[in-house]
Amino acid sequence: MAAKIDPAQVRRVAQLARLELSEEEIAQFSVQLSAIVEYIEKLNELDTEHVEPLAHCLPICNVFREDTVQPSLSNEQALANAPDAGDGYFKVPKILEDNSGA
Amino acid sequence: MEWTVCSIRDRIASGKLKSREAVERFFARIEKIEPQVGAFLTLLKETALEQARKVDEKTASGQPLGPLAGVPVAVKDNLCTTFGPTTCASRMLEHFTSPYNAHVIEKLLAADAVIVGKTNMDEFAMGSSTENSGLKKTCNPWDLSRVPGGSSGGSAAAVAARMCAAALGSDTGGSIRQPAGFCGVVGLKPTYGRVSRYGLVAYGSSLDQIGPIAQTVEDAAVLLNVIAGHDPRDSTCVSEQTAPVPDYTAGLEMPLEGLRIAVVESFLEGIQTEVRQAIEEALRLYQKLGARLVPIQMPHFEYAISAYYVIATAEASSNLARYDGVHYGYRSPRAGDYIEVYSKSRDEALGAEVKRRIMLGTFALSSGYYDAYYLKALKVRNLIRNDFTRAFEQADCLMMPVSPTTAFRFGEKTADPLQMYLADIYTIAVNLAGVPAISIPCGLDRQNLPIGLQIVTAPFTESMLLQIARMFESQTDWHTRMPVFAAD
Numbered sequence: 223m224a225a226k227i228d229p230a231q232v233r234r235v236a237q238l239a240r241l242e243l244s245e246e247e248i249a250q251f252s253v254q255l256s257a258i259v260e261y262i263e264k265l266n267e268l269d270t271e272h273v274e275p276l277a278h279c280l281p282i283c284n285v286f287r288e289d290t291v292q293p294s295l296s297n298e299q300a301l302a303n304a305p306d307a308g309d310g311y312f313k314v315p316k317i318l319e320d321n322s323g324a
Numbered sequence: 325m326e327w328t329v330c331s332i333r334d335r336i337a338s339g340k341l342k343s344r345e346a347v348e349r350f351f352a353r354i355e356k357i358e359p360q361v362g363a364f365l366t367l368l369k370e371t372a373l374e375q376a377r378k379v380d381e382k383t384a385s386g387q388p389l390g391p392l393a394g395v396p397v398a399v400k401d402n403l404c405t406t407f408g409p410t411t412c413a414s415r416m417l418e419h420f421t422s423p424y425n426a427h428v429i430e431k432l433l434a435a436d437a438v439i440v441g442k443t444n445m446d447e448f449a450m451g452s453s454t455e456n457s458g459l460k461k462t463c464n465p466w467d468l469s470r471v472p473g474g475s476s477g478g479s480a481a482a483v484a485a486r487m488c489a490a491a492l493g494s495d496t497g498g499s500i501r502q503p504a505g506f507c508g509v510v511g512l513k514p515t516y517g518r519v520s521r522y523g524l525v526a527y528g529s530s531l532d533q534i535g536p537i538a539q540t541v542e543d544a545a546v547l548l549n550v551i552a553g554h555d556p557r558d559s560t561c562v563s564e565q566t567a568p569v570p571d572y573t574a575g576l577e578m579p580l581e582g583l584r585i586a587v588v589e590s591f592l593e594g595i596q597t598e599v600r601q602a603i604e605e606a607l608r609l610y611q612k613l614g615a616r617l618v619p620i621q622m623p624h625f626e627y628a629i630s631a632y633y634v635i636a637t638a639e640a641s642s643n644l645a646r647y648d649g650v651h652y653g654y655r656s657p658r659a660g661d662y663i664e665v666y667s668k669s670r671d672e673a674l675g676a677e678v679k680r681r682i683m684l685g686t687f688a689l690s691s692g693y694y695d696a697y698y699l700k701a702l703k704v705r706n707l708i709r710n711d712f713t714r715a716f717e718q719a720d721c722l723m724m725p726v727s728p729t730t731a732f733r734f735g736e737k738t739a740d741p742l743q744m745y746l747a748d749i750y751t752i753a754v755n756l757a758g759v760p761a762i763s764i765p766c767g768l769d770r771q772n773l774p775i776g777l778q779i780v781t782a783p784f785t786e787s788m789l790l791q792i793a794r795m796f797e798s799q800t801d802w803h804t805r806m807p808v809f810a811a812d
Binding site: 227231232235236238239240241242243244247251254255257258259261262263264265266267268270273274275276277278279280281282285287295299300302303304305306312314315316317 | 419420421423424516517530556559560562563566567624626627629630631633634641645648649650651652653654655659660661662663664665666667668670671674676679680682683684686687690697699700701702703704705706707709740741742745756757758759783
């Protein structure tokens with residue numbers, strides 16, 4: 223299960239993480255992440271077959287509240303930090319190709 | 325003249341000092357010292373003077389004052405404020421202004437505190453030296469050629485150089501305690517769930533906790549009084565029924581009789597000699613005060629760094645997915661399509677360490693590796709938590725170093741990220757277990773660099789933790805030492 227993080231693996235993970243890395247970064251991360259993952263595999267020294275995973279340490283579980291309207295940001299506030307906005311919306315480059323032929 | 329939180333508050337309340345004078349005094353120091361230390365990303369003199377004016381008006385008209393009335397404090401730049409930018413020291417958020425205040429900011433303002441500025445940090449709180457700041461370099465006031473620690477390096481340096489009375493930081497794997505140790509000040513990480521994380525820019529959500537960095541244990545207690553307590557906007561913030569918030573200053577001067585201190589012998593092996601000596605000296609002092617040392621084992625402690633760098637980076641990869649170049653933050657002008665808006669914006673605006681952690685976390689959560697890494701780390705986290713539970717069945721607290729060495733030089737650990745991670749060995753397990761811990765000054769090495777003593781107690785026992793810390797502080801003068809550079 224030793225997963226050496228080769229450049230191809232770095233590219234795959236970078237795509238999942240939506241990070242466009244340079245060739246230089248890919249080479250560097252391959253070396254650094256391999257060393258870190260190799261260190262992390264120290265965890266395999268431990269037998270955890272009968273151990274429950276612990277996601278957090280709190281003495282509480284589900285937290286509910288009444289389903290009522292709470293104060294929230296105005297449209298204007300929500301858009302105030304957007305790199306591009308207009309007509310009350312976030313603006314992004316065109317996502318769908320124009321196939322209408324019009 | 326003392327310029328601690330308590331001293332300033334008392335002088336303002338008794339009319340001996342105006343809040344405006346206190347603010348001007350700290351800004352005079354900032355003008356003198358800050359150009360060389362670089363602790364702040366944003367200075368907020370105008371709003372600070374306005375906040376001070378309100379306090380002085382309240383005092384003049386005899387209105388009741390909040391517990392931090394007129395006290396100049398700084399806050400880490402990952403705490404959202406509607407005044408001034410909230411950058412997380414990242415180019416991604418360089419021009420971001422929050423539409424709301426973090427819960428702790430609301431609490432500070434309601435307590436009549438004055439916020440002098442926002443402090444530098446490792447980008448998105450990822451790092452142990454503040455060298456990962458995308459915006460600024462912060463130097464350790466004790467030696468300007470050395471790092472202040474991190475990630476709350478700006479907050480610790482600002483308090484150490486007395487450019488504010490106290491500060492808030494955040495601690496995911498030691499980010500309050502380690503810079504406090506490196507800078508010779510007090511740093512408290514409360515129990516996970518004690519302080520609301522609403523408005524704290526998320527890094528590792530199951531580990532992050534906000535806490536005070538201060539000159540004295542009492543000041544830390546006063547700040548914790550203000551920021552602790554339930555907030556429905558953070559569902560992991562515990563209710564008063566689960567864990568009532570006491571007055572953390574009550575009983576602070578009362579030494580604990582028959583204190584049992586857990587120590588792990590191997591924790592003092594392989595570390596800087598002077599750090600070891602200072603910790604041993606501190607333990608001897610506690611023994612003189614009637615404490616008993618209880619040697620214990622923590623067999624899973626050595627797996628903490630491995631577990632942490634899976635769990636924290638997994639959570640980070642998810643939390644930082646929100647920086648998409650669309651909703652807020654940086655957008656690359658070179659992006660052609662919407663995928664590139666996401667991926668190019670992130671590549672151009674995020675620093676190397678942030679990318680490294682997003683990559684590691686994405687890898688650990690990716691198909692085929694989830695069970696082997698993420699699930700495994702969560703199981704080991706349980707074993708580590710159990711180590712602490714067992715320790716606190718045998719003793720009242722655990723004592724150990726904050727870091728294996730004193731502050732290191734710039735660039736000393738940046739080439740090898742793993743070496744930087746390994747230096748967090750004593751602080752990281754505490755976050756995985758969710759328990760409270762404090763770092764207090766306990767010595768200086770031969771190069772006049774501060775050494776920190778770390779004390780850890782059971783969940784929601786911050787009162788006792790502070791009491792134990794105060795026992796040491798009241799018998800020593802390490803907390804009164806100042807970097808020569810920042811002397812009056």
